[in-house]
Amino acid sequence: MMIKKILLMTASLTLLSSNAIAEEIDAEAYIKYREHLMENAKHHAKGIANILKGKLQLKDNLLHHARALHEVSQMFSSAFPEGSDFGETSAKSGVWENKADFNKAAKNNQQATAALVTAAESGDLKNIGNAMAEVGKSCKACHKEYRSKK
Template sequence: MKRLTLALSASLGLMLALPAAAQFQKPEDAIKYRKAAFTVMASHFGRLGPMAQGRVPFDAKVVADNIAIAATMSALPFAGFGAGTDKGDTKAKPEVWSEADKFAAAAKKMQDAMAALNVAAKSGNADQFKAAFGETGKTCKGCHDDFRKE
């Protein structure tokens, strides 16, 4: 979460003054990026819902492959919440920035849950996967409830 803390505490001026490490040229680029990273993560996570619910047969390889991608993606979107990215084409609530510590903690909770899910997914054990999938889904919902407009 170093990057998030850094981004959240940096002024927009400071961000724009860091050409060597410039992640986004414009605030709207950061917003587009974070939404894209969430979209890819949610796609690979969400498509396993029916398997986690036992509605389709467990397939260890499908689970492991998709969760590995979701876990990789989980590290990315939070770099896109820097200062100056609160306005624009976004559903992010002002609390992302006004309660930055709480938001950072919610992000870390998701990332930790996703990492644990990745371990469970690699194990090939259906029950472990289902339990960890449910726990991870709760962290998604928790953060959406607090930090995303409907």
């Protein structure tokens, strides 16, 4: 009787703790997710740079790349929730210690990509080049503070 009770108790405790774990954040999943977001941004930035070099007859794609960059830049902040700061990550602890400043860096990047969209809408290659340089600066500004070299 006693043993049965104890077994039951342990079983429900195990259930409780596995529920608790399920509610906790899966840091590795967030790390993977944000790395993909970042890689995605890199690929669109490269697409723009390569088109601007003039070897591709794909000027019409500049606006699509610019919009994609702007979309992805709006997801950066959300990919660094509290508790996703351990594991195979290159994010520095400052991301969580100086969250407001980190979010500001993300906001600056969003503004730069918004300006890039405006430039791409104008179709002026020089403007697009300048706006892209500003985007690059705002990516680097955040990396300088918050990303460690692997």
